[in-house]
Amino acid sequence: MEVIKVQDLTKDYGENRGIFDISFSVNKGETFGFVGTNGSGKTTTIRHIMGFLKPQKGEVSVLGKDAWKDSCEIKKYVEYVPGEIAFPDLRDGTSFLKAQAELLNLKDMSYANYLIEQLQLDPSANLKRMSKGMKQKTAIVAALMADKDILILDEPTTGLDPLMRETFLKLILDEKKKGKTILMSSQMFDELEITCDRVALIYNGRIIDIADINQLKNLPYRSYKVEFKTPEDYIKFKKLKFEIVRDQEKYNQVTIKVYDKEINRLFNILQNYNLKFISEVKYNLEKYFKEVLTKVHEKGG
């Protein structure tokens, strides 16, 4: 079931800025990631889903309801961590969370307290004097405390220290386990790789590719980098029918793509060569998207 559906969404701000023909959908229980550089259009897309912006073209719906027209209705099911953290003009974290609970009509604060404990947040701190990380934590608690079905986060980990990021990602994974539908954007490939089921790459306002993390993790092949001690061995090896991904003659080095079923054959062959080293080149989301982008650039000229 498609919880979030974006169809041909376009918002043209002129001078090639904005988003163009964005289409994707997020299924129930799925975690969907957005990755892209600054200004690529992640936030603009999310603002459309939140009903803050009106589409120029295309449609955005959440749970089958129009994100612009039924914005208020949708908010009953959506919780949101905005990209820019700016709190209302209130004294401290506690009064902010209380006010937010009132707006949400939330009486039971037990889950909020649980979250505060998990994130080691001191909500009694003055809102204006909070560090970026503390603000981020407060914003996350404010969003998650109502425990709604859909969670939308715009670059939620910026400003968090590595340890805190760890805790936060665990929290997201917990939410995911509960069956929430999650949409989050980030500039960090690794955290999306950990949390998401699918990740879309946005570049210059367009979705270039949507990667399935499970597929990426379970590829039928791996890449290995092999360096030979002598150029003779290097030349000899190149004549074998392995798929060479990268060739560095200077170092007598090749990177080859080997399907899992061929791995034994490779090692048998290598026994006869004088190797300097062999290492597996980890394939990940970042690599994958870099390849995609390279292809796009080649096509573009």
Added chain:
Amino acid sequence: MYFSKALFKQSVKANWIKWVAVTVSTCVMLAIVIIVLGNLGINDIRDSLKNVFVQADQESYLKENAVDSYDLYLMTLSNYNDTQSSAMFVGIATGSYDNKVEEFKTANEGREPSDEEKQALIEQTALELKMYVQQPGISGSLPEGITPDIIYTLVKDLLNVYIQDTTVTGTDLFDKYFLNQIYNLSYQEVYNQEIEKGTLEEEAVTIAQTKASSSKTIAEDAINKYKEDKTSAGVGFAFNVENYKSVAMHYVNEMMYQNVYQLQIESGVTEEEANQYAVSVKVISNTAISTYQLWLNEGKTAEEAKAEATKSISDQIPEKVADALSELGNMDIYGLIIGSIFYKIAGLLLPMVFVIMTANGLIAGQVDSGSMAYVLSTPTKRRTVTATQMTYLLVALLAMFALLTVVSVIAVWVVGGNAFAINFGEILLLNLGAFLTTFAIAGYCFMCSAIFNRTKYSMSIGGGLTIFSLVCTILGLFGSEVVPSAMRISQMNFFNYLSVITLFDTTSILNGSLSYLWKFGILLAIGIVTFIIGVFRFDKKDLPL
């Protein structure tokens, strides 16, 4: 219902310090202004200035009266002397008329002639006498200056007086006739003057009657004096107007003294005070007449001499200065300071700053910072947000001006209630006007806040125009009617056309005209329309949250 209690509470919490600061300082300012003004009696200077002008006007009036009486006295003497020669016709005329009446009675079986028939008989008598003196032998012996035509008119007028009461005959009849003539002339002159001035018919008649009566009295006194002198001098009496100038002056001075003394006693002052005041009037009268005589001797015409003699203080200083001074005397300082300076400028400034800051902070500020995202990520409609924030702004302003009203009413009551130059009704209207002005500005600032996503635009367009209006009102003050013309630069009034605050017509409120009402209506309409535009615009726009 587009209202969120939680959001309202948030707005109260975010703005209460500002509200308290602005309300308290404005209330204190207002209380000080009213109490200080009420106790200083700044109108004292104004009143004394005003008195100078009132007295100057009275003085001028007294002098005019004195000169007129003096003239009348002399004129009566001289005219009476001139007409003495024609008095001899009185006997002939009445005798001839009486005969005609007798003849009529005989012809009509003893019936008295009717009014019309009497007129016919008078006409007949006058004609007969005219014809008689036209005879060659008699016309030569007529006194100087008397022609048959004059005799005709004289006889007619005389007989008309005679038929009112036939027991008065001879010299008495002539005197009666003479005084009648003076009364009629004076009446006609004053009546025409008053009508020309635009006085109501009825009033003009009363004024003319009074004036004519007093003229008649003066003339009567003059005639008596003449007769007295003539009797005591006997046959050698030779009238010369020059001899009577000092008599006339003395007479007028005494008359003025008597009249004023009488009036003063009637008004309840002691004899001594009445005497003192009457003497000062006598002095004024004396000065006026002496000056008049002097100018006449210098060869001026009667009119010019009179103008010189009756000049008051305000006539003696240059016209522009006199105007400025008399306007200063009439200026309403309370109205200026409380109405135009406090309610339209000083007292509006802080509420305006509150409105500019709060209106911006309620919407645009939250959109610009992004904190609006927290409200809008809960099931809260945009319209609920705008309606709630609008409600907050209105409640805050209502509370502010309610307090201001209470403080101003108490302050006015403390300094003497209705005895204060500005009464309770006016103070209430001033507060209402200040509220409506702030309401219009609040609507406009709120609209800007709802339209713009950036604080800098909302503040500069909303707040900028508001402060511009206030500055224009300050500049426009120097060109407005409330500032005395000596200090006024009328071109500066142009600024008043640039300011919405001009619709708060404090002058109209304080002078009791009703034109402030429709201006209140416009202020209210501006507020309502801009608030509505703000609410609807916010529903439809893109939010960068």
